Amino acid sequence: MAVLTEEQSMLRDAAKSWVQEKSPVTAFRKMRDSGAELGYDVAAWNEMAEMGWAGVIIPEEYGGSDFGYLSLGLVLEETGRTLTASPLLASALGGASAIILGGSDAQKSAWLSKIAEGAAIATLAVDEGPHHRPDKVATTVSGGKLSGKKTFVLEGMAANVFVVSAVSGGAVELYLVAADAPGVTRTKLNLADSRGAANVSFDNVAVSDADKLTGGAALLEKTLDRARAGISAEMLGAAVQAFEVTLDYLKTRVQFGQVIGSFQALQHRAAKMFTELELSRSAVEAALTAIDNDAPDVPELVSLAKAKMGDTFHLVSNEMVQMHGGIGMTDAHDAGFYLKRARAAEAAFGNQAFHRDRYARIQGY
Template identity: 55%
Template sequence: MVTLNEEQTMLRDMARDWAANEAPVSAFRALRDRKAVAGFDRSTFEEMAQMGWTGVIAPESYGGSEFGVLGLGLVLEETGRTLTASPLLSSGLVAVSALMLGGSDAQKERWLPGLASGETIGTLAVDEGPRHDPAKIEAKAEKRGDGFVLSGTKAYVPEGDSADLFIVAARTGEGIGLFLVPGNAEGVSRSARSMVDSRSHAFVQFEGVSLPSDALLGEEDGAALLDKILDRARIGTAAEMLGLCSQAFDMTLDYLKTREQFGEILSRFQALQHRMAHLFTQIELMRSTVEAALVAVDQDRADLPVMASLAKAVANETTHLMSRELIQLHGGIGMTDDYDAGFYLKRARILENAYGNASFHRERFARLSGY
């Protein structure tokens, strides 16, 4: 487990208090009930931006605080506890990371200040099918004059309904390139996807979108850059999953301590104690891998890809187990819409498949480790 410094501890505690008081699960329930197209409450996201969370990893010269990915991971963990719906992961981590890793000075100047302030929402558009597979990209960016013409579709783009900036992976003559595409560009259309977690996931179509040459992020063969961005997305997702699991565990423990069955409090049954002890150890193992991966990003370590897949694989398996036990140990009440457990189960299933499921990352971990 990582030892936090005083500033990191303050950031975590502030995020925990804010999420519990200003963005509880009841707020998410209200958002779900009114079927907000954006998938999040803009006033809530503005509050997060005002606290500086959208610019945690951005350089100070572009309006950020340059506080590190570990710092943002702590925030994502706490907002994950209450299922706070926001573009913080897609925009504040993934999009900002893409600009920092591959952007030219001009690209950073144009996009980073808005992303850091929360005024601009960015997202990464990679997958074209139901499963995460960066190798299976058919969208094309063909050279045309001094620029490119982008054509193709992207499925299940997170925050795709509200994004002001799409970072699109497409095939070029050299390989897979990444392109900065304004959300209002001619030829860009989007349609909402109805998903079980009631969050924003859009189908986005790019029909002959004309892009200038400076829309290319990095080089035409940007596969290595895409991997770096995706690893940060995977680790950030795992941090949110850690918060989800921690809260699901606390909910279950509280329920077992108060629910009576056969004249006894459920927590007194040894079999249930064993199950909760197992869940506790798995979540602590998950915490170790996730925090180690967050630190690996900040230290720019060579083993970052391995740590990213390890963290996401462990997070996927632990989240699946915890969300399943959450329902089983609550019994019938856990299946009702009036109880919050179902929200955690639904969000868990989406996050397990985001940026690679357990099988994907076990295979990638093995390959990167030379097995």
């Protein structure tokens, strides 16, 4: 755990106790069973916003607290523990980052206060196929009309505004497109992890220079790096929780007349998981801290964090099922939730293979 400021400690503690009281995994299960249209519990999200969590990275003049990315990462880690579904990542981190980094005064005024209040949901619409390939953009802007299809848009059904990547005049640009603009249609995706996502198509949607963010492809990468670090923090919380639940099971499940945690074959796998979680925590905290410091090596540190965290969550979620045995295969147990969330989170904003390749390219090999 990074050395925290007093504000950060308070924020983390508040998140920890809210999550335990108001948003345990049973809340996620209830949301899933209810078939909630948006993929999250709106009342819970309102409570999170009331506590200021939607404005952690947003400047004070727009109603945020400007506490930075490590701080928001602390909240995401806690909500990640219990798989709390909300637009915290997609909107309060992803969408907000794009507007903070590339928005005009008018764009910031129009959206940031509402995002900080939780009243508006902004989200990144950057992927166009089954894989994260942000540099391959087929969506175009031509003659003031934006057209294309975006896939796996997080909280796509809830979004009020999309941050859309599109090629204009040969270069990748980001546009703010209101969800209710004529020509925007969205389709809810029912994914294994039960979280909110949509495919969104843009058919000759009218856009002007006033809708364009400043920064082009560099802004897109900078924004994505923030989203990648943020989801890594969420994955860290989920993986730590999955491990702790599994460890607890090793200490209580009795077979052959002894707790199964007394078997060395399981002990050493537990020690391996613990080690990987510690290494992953270092990488995730270093990436978030680098973003807060605007360090030059943010891209490689973020790719390190996302790749490392992806591998670790992958391992821990598999072991959670395996070590629980039959009970871990049942829908009544939470292990499946962590397994499904792990794969969805791994795929989001670039999987391990994507980030390993990116890390090496940045370093020149």
